[in-house]
Amino acid sequence: MTTSPTTAPTAEFPLPRAAGCPFDPPPRLRELQDEAPLARVRLWDGSTPWLVTRYADQRTLLADPRLSSDVTRPGYPAAAPRRDTGGNSIGFILMDDPEHARLRRMVTAPFAIRRVEAMRPAVQRIVDEQIDAMLAGPQPADLVEAFALPVPSLVICELLGVPYADHDFFQENSRSLVRRTTSAQERSASFEALHEYLDDLISRKLAQPQDDLLSELAARVPRGELSRGDAAGIGVLLLVAGHETTANMIALGTLALLDHPDQLAVLRDGDDPKAAARAVEELLRYLNITHGGRRRVALADIEIAGQVIRAGEGVIMANDIGNRDPEAFPDPDRLDLGRDARRHVAFGFGVHQCLGQPLARLELQVVYGTLYRRVPTLRVAADRDSLRFKHDGVIYGVYELPVSW
Amino acid sequence: MKVTVDQEKCVSSGQCVMSAPDVFDQREEDGVAVVLTAQPPAGQEEDVRTAAAVCPALAITVVEE
Ligand code: HEM
Numbered sequence: 001m002t003t004s005p006t007t008a009p010t011a012e013f014p015l016p017r018a019a020g021c022p023f024d025p026p027p028r029l030r031e032l033q034d035e036a037p038l039a040r041v042r043l044w045d046g047s048t049p050w051l052v053t054r055y056a057d058q059r060t061l062l063a064d065p066r067l068s069s070d071v072t073r074p075g076y077p078a079a080a081p082r083r084d085t086g087g088n089s090i091g092f093i094l095m096d097d098p099e100h101a102r103l104r105r106m107v108t109a110p111f112a113i114r115r116v117e118a119m120r121p122a123v124q125r126i127v128d129e130q131i132d133a134m135l136a137g138p139q140p141a142d143l144v145e146a147f148a149l150p151v152p153s154l155v156i157c158e159l160l161g162v163p164y165a166d167h168d169f170f171q172e173n174s175r176s177l178v179r180r181t182t183s184a185q186e187r188s189a190s191f192e193a194l195h196e197y198l199d200d201l202i203s204r205k206l207a208q209p210q211d212d213l214l215s216e217l218a219a220r221v222p223r224g225e226l227s228r229g230d231a232a233g234i235g236v237l238l239l240v241a242g243h244e245t246t247a248n249m250i251a252l253g254t255l256a257l258l259d260h261p262d263q264l265a266v267l268r269d270g271d272d273p274k275a276a277a278r279a280v281e282e283l284l285r286y287l288n289i290t291h292g293g294r295r296r297v298a299l300a301d302i303e304i305a306g307q308v309i310r311a312g313e314g315v316i317m318a319n320d321i322g323n324r325d326p327e328a329f330p331d332p333d334r335l336d337l338g339r340d341a342r343r344h345v346a347f348g349f350g351v352h353q354c355l356g357q358p359l360a361r362l363e364l365q366v367v368y369g370t371l372y373r374r375v376p377t378l379r380v381a382a383d384r385d386s387l388r389f390k391h392d393g394v395i396y397g398v399y400e401l402p403v404s405w
Numbered sequence: 406m407k408v409t410v411d412q413e414k415c416v417s418s419g420q421c422v423m424s425a426p427d428v429f430d431q432r433e434e435d436g437v438a439v440v441l442t443a444q445p446p447a448g449q450e451e452d453v454r455t456a457a458a459v460c461p462a463l464a465i466t467v468v469e470e
Contacts, residue, residue: 063463101416105435108417112436113426116419342424342459351416353461358419 009048013041013316014292022389022398023256023287024333029053029321037305041316049077049314050307051293055325055345057305058294058317062350067296067315068096069352076297077314079394081184088195089229091237097351104355106226107234110159110213116358119159123366126154131374135405140381143401147371148250149243152363156242159359160235161212162201170194174240178394180292191236198235202228213238238356245289246360248390248397250367253283255387255398256335257372258380266337268372276369279337280361283368285344286335288320291396294348319345377405406450407468408457410438414464421460425452438464 015026032039033053041051052058061067071082071094092103109115134146141147153171157164176182176190198214205218214235220226257264266275293316302309309315323344324332347354354360372378380387381404388399408428410421417436421429428445429438445453457465 063461104416105437108436109434111419112417112431112433113419113422114431342455347418347461349461351462353416353418355418358423361423 009040009042011039011041011051013043013051017389017391022387023252023259023335025288025291025318025320025324029318030324033321033325038307038309043077044080045078047075047077047314049075049295049316050309052304052315052317053321053325054305055322055328058319058322058345059349061296061302061304061315062294062317062345062348062352064302064350065097066298066300066302068299069094069100069296070096073297075312075314077295077316079292079295080180080182080187086188086192088192089227089233090191091233093237093241093352100351103226103230103234104351106217106220107213107238108355110216111355111358113358116362119155119359120362120366122158123155123362124370126158127151127366127370128374130154131371135375139404140402141404143254143403144247144251144398145400148254148401149247151250151367152243152246155246155359155363156239159213160238160242161205161210161214162239166197170197170239171243174244177240178244180392180394194236194239195232198239199228199232202231202235241354242356242359244395245356246363248289248393248395249283249287249360249364251401252287252289252397253364253368254371254378254403255380255401256283256287257368258378260335263335263337264372267368268376275337276365277361278340279368280364281341281344282335282337282339283364284346285323285329285341287396288323288344288346289396290346290348290394291320292394293318293320294352317345319348375405378403379405406453406470407444408440408453409443409466410440411462411464411466412437412439414462416462416464418461421456421465424456424459425449428453429456 011028015028017026037054037057039051040048042048052061092100130147130150134141153167154164173190173194176186201214202218205215209215217231221228221231267279296315298309298311298313300311326332347357382402390397415437421438422431428442428449430441432439453467457467
């Protein structure tokens with residue numbers, strides 16, 4: 001076994017994708033995966049964390065409690081200058097157990113499979129209405145604005161009990177939070193605005209409880225189970241995580257399917273009721289939109305793949321290339337809606353694995369199962385070179401997708 | 406085959422219920438997994454192995470007999 005070499009980093013991270021390959025991870029990542037399980041990379045701030053590129057190692061490490069999600073610890077490989085949260089709670093995504101587990105369990109009940117499944121008719125209605133509205137509007141339409149963003153926004157608003165009328169406000173601030181190029185100052189301002197907004201909503205739910213998640217959460221505050229700040233923080237986390245991610249999967253997934261007409265045909269023309277569910281897993285794997293990787297800092301020395309990650313060192317699990325590991329998924333660069341891709345790590349792995357995954361799956365199943373059947377002539381209405389991709393985003397996607405039908 | 410769930414480790418991802426709905430369920434109050442059939446019939450064994458493999462918290466133990 002070798003110890004951590006103090007050799008120079010082998011690459012800058014994040015790495016660029018290849019021109020003309022908007023769905024594939026950066027080609028250098030594949031080389032790194034072939035060369036060695038771990039590599040040193042250099043980040044924007046000059047720090048040199050480990051990059052883990054193989055699927056099995058990523059799962060092992062993400063399940064290891066000796067890796068911390070706490071961004072305030074020295075050595076944490078930050079994606080961007082850290083926002084000042086003004087002491088406001090940021091939800092449990094950046095906390096460790098036991099505090100993480102305690103807070104996560106406050107909101108796990110509404111994401112249980114049975115409760116999410118009960119929302120299927122409501123999600124179907126929202127999807128159908130948004131398709132009706134798009135079809136009634138002018139062509140070309142921007143699929144992102146006309147469909148991909150409103151669907152998850154409407155769904156998360158219904159679940160949380162947030163007024164959709166405020167969507168311009170929270171969509172804009174969410175976007176600012178997930179853009180890598182946002183300055184630390186802007187990030188703080190957006191975060192604070194959202195926190196204030198959720199805090200105010202919590203007050204309203206306390207005064208007038210309704211049948212929604214924020215009311216359930218608010219009710220825990222007077223019972224002493226949850227601080228007011230943590231309640232608002234969890235609200236912000238759910239609102240932001242609940243629509244940006246899914247929206248990008250809808251628009252980028254549609255573009256990928258339009259680029260693979262034989263695969264699109266499986267969804268549009270097939271009669272297998274399980275096709276949409278399988279397609280969702282494969283598109284999650286193939287597109288892996290959380291392309292910045294899962295980021296952690298080691299709390300102790302950890303042996304992995306013949307290396308030692310030292311306590312205090314940063315670690316990035318590049319789940320985009322992990323999902324393209326040929327050891328885990330044969331012919332990994334092929335989009336194949338027929339494959340069983342359920343073991344992907346697009347929702348992460350370990351205790352932080354996506355809380356909203358049942359809801360994201362439901363939304364995507366309904367969208368992929370409905371949109372192309374109802375709009376079989378859907379096509380991209382723009383010069384391919386003009387499409388702009390979210391290379392600078394914490395979450396990958398396409399900024400606009402002009403379509404006609 | 407015998408299957409157990411460590412409810413302390415469970416993070417309520419719902420992955421087991423998705424993979425093997427006849428064998429796993431979730432508690433009403435917090436979505437924590439419960440085992441419905443500790444000795445699943447032969448027809449469900451493959452689903453149970455999948456459930457154990459996708460469990461993000463490594464909370465499912467399968468003992469093959
Ligand atoms: C396709 C859509 C989605 C993708 C690809 C996605 C991806 C992810 C990933 C990779 C993580 C792990 C973060 C880490 O390990 O550090 C995560 C965590 C999380 N996601 Fe999602 N997500 C999606 C949709 C949603 C939705 C719809 C919601 C809420 C309604 C949501 C809420 C959360 C929350 C609360 C966490 C933090 C969990 C924890 O720290 O315990 N996500 N998501």
